[in-house]
Structures are given as C-alpha cells and as structure tokens.
Amino acid sequence: MKAANHKIAELLSVRSVDKIKSFAVLIDPDKVNFDTFPAFLKSAEQHGVDFFFVGGSLITDYSIRELVAAIHDHTNIPAILFPGSSLHIDSSADAILFLSLISGRNPDFLIGQQVVAAPLLRQSGIEILPTGYMLIESGRMTTVSYISNTTPIPRNKPGIAACTALAGEMLGLRNIFLDAGSGAEYPVPGPVIAAVRQTVTTPIIVGGGIDSYEKAFAALEAGADVVVVGNGIEQNPELLPEIAASVKTFNSQLLKA
Numbered sequence: 001m002k003a004a005n006h007k008i009a010e011l012l013s014v015r016s017v018d019k020i021k022s023f024a025v026l027i028d029p030d031k032v033n034f035d036t037f038p039a040f041l042k043s044a045e046q047h048g049v050d051f052f053f054v055g056g057s058l059i060t061d062y063s064i065r066e067l068v069a070a071i072h073d074h075t076n077i078p079a080i081l082f083p084g085s086s087l088h089i090d091s092s093a094d095a096i097l098f099l100s101l102i103s104g105r106n107p108d109f110l111i112g113q114q115v116v117a118a119p120l121l122r123q124s125g126i127e128i129l130p131t132g133y134m135l136i137e138s139g140r141m142t143t144v145s146y147i148s149n150t151t152p153i154p155r156n157k158p159g160i161a162a163c164t165a166l167a168g169e170m171l172g173l174r175n176i177f178l179d180a181g182s183g184a185e186y187p188v189p190g191p192v193i194a195a196v197r198q199t200v201t202t203p204i205i206v207g208g209g210i211d212s213y214e215k216a217f218a219a220l221e222a223g224a225d226v227v228v229v230g231n232g233i234e235q236n237p238e239l240l241p242e243i244a245a246s247v248k249t250f251n252s253q254l255l256k257a
Helices: 007-018 037-046 064-074 107-124 143-148 158-170 190-199 213-222 231-235 239-256
Strands: 022-027 051-054 079-081 095-101 127-135 175-179 204-207 226-229
Touching: 007 127, 022 204, 022 239, 037 064, 037 239, 051 064, 064 079, 095 107, 095 175, 127 143, 127 158, 158 175, 158 190, 175 190, 190 204, 190 213, 213 226, 213 239, 226 231, 226 239, 231 239
Parallel strands: 022 051, 022 226, 051 079, 079 095, 095 127, 127 175, 175 204, 204 226
Antiparallel strands: none
C-alpha cells in the first residue's frame, strides 16, 4: 500500500487561501479519440491547464487506465478521478474526488457508493480529496441529475446552496464542487458561488455550462477557486485557450493589485 499523499489537497488549499485560480479540464473516457489525444494533451499543458478530471456520470467504454497513462506519458498535469460510481476507480490516477452528493437525498450517492469504494481506495493508495458535490439547477435535465435521481438546488436560492455547503464543511468535507452538469444550459449563477464563498473556507470547484471567457471570469470573480470545462471543449477546441486566458488574466490582475 502506498504512503498517504496530500500534495494535491495542499495545493488546492494554498491556492484558495492565496486566491490563485486554477483551470481543470474534465475528460469523459467515452469521448476520447486516442489518435488525437496526445496533441490535445500537449496543447493543454502549453496553455497552463492545472488539473485533468477523468470520468463522468455514465461510462460505457472503460478506458480510464489507458487515458490516465496517456496523461502521464505526455504531461506533468495531475490526473484526478471524477467518478460516477465505485466502478470508476483506477489506482493509476494521482487522486480522486471522493464525492458525496450533499445536494440530493439519494443515500446511494450520499454514502452508499462511498462504502463500496472505501476499501478499494485504501488499497490503491491514491490521494483522497473528500468533496461535497452539489448540483445546481441549469435550465435543463442533465445526465448527472438523471443518473443520481436527485433534484438540483434551484439556481435562484443561494441561501440553500450556502447552508448545504456549510453542512458539508462541518461534516469534514475539504472541497465543495458546485456543478450545473454536463451540457448545462446555464452555468452556476454568480450569486450562488458568492454565497457559498462567503460561508465556507474550503476550496470551491465550479463546473457545467462554462463555455466562454466571460463565464469563466464571472465564476472566478464570484469566488470559484477552480473552473472546470469539459463538454464545451469537446464541442469547440478553441475554448481551451479561451478559458486558460481567462484564468491567467484573473491571476495577473490579482498579482498587480
């Protein structure tokens, strides 16, 4: 069994305290073309991507190990599992977002899948990132909402989001992930991010519906520590440098302040 590793958790925490923002790219194993993937990885590294999140709500082509191996072969960017279930665990990854769906009331995603995963993760030795996962209403039904059989927090109820995140922090969860879901019509609203930021001290990860420089910058301004883009880059490869530029601009302004 590997020794306990806290490098990524420490990095997230230090950056959050210093208000340095990060960019994560979510990679769905079902949508990877391995012929062009090395070029994509090289582009991601050149544009300053900080993390790769690997996974999705539903995976039909199990190629996680091959995908992680490619990330390690072509970049120095950490590969972090973003699992939809305990079946999506692979010990080759650098870390895992150990998610508890605290916005829903489905016990399987609150604790059930985690119980099944725990002994496997203990044996794997990969870094565990305990994360409160919160779905925020996005204007349409998303895959994660359907698969988890949970109702997202209304996008016009920042107080509910803030109290939910606070409960997660009090339970010991070390990160909060606000997600509008893959293919969201609208991203997580700024007032929701801001309310959570004012309530918790944990790093805040925000994803779903971020498909422009302006939306990424707005999420960062509201208090997101990490912006996550996945589906948008699949549809528009030029979005990768656009989001990267948004994060770099925000960080540059911070240094000048």
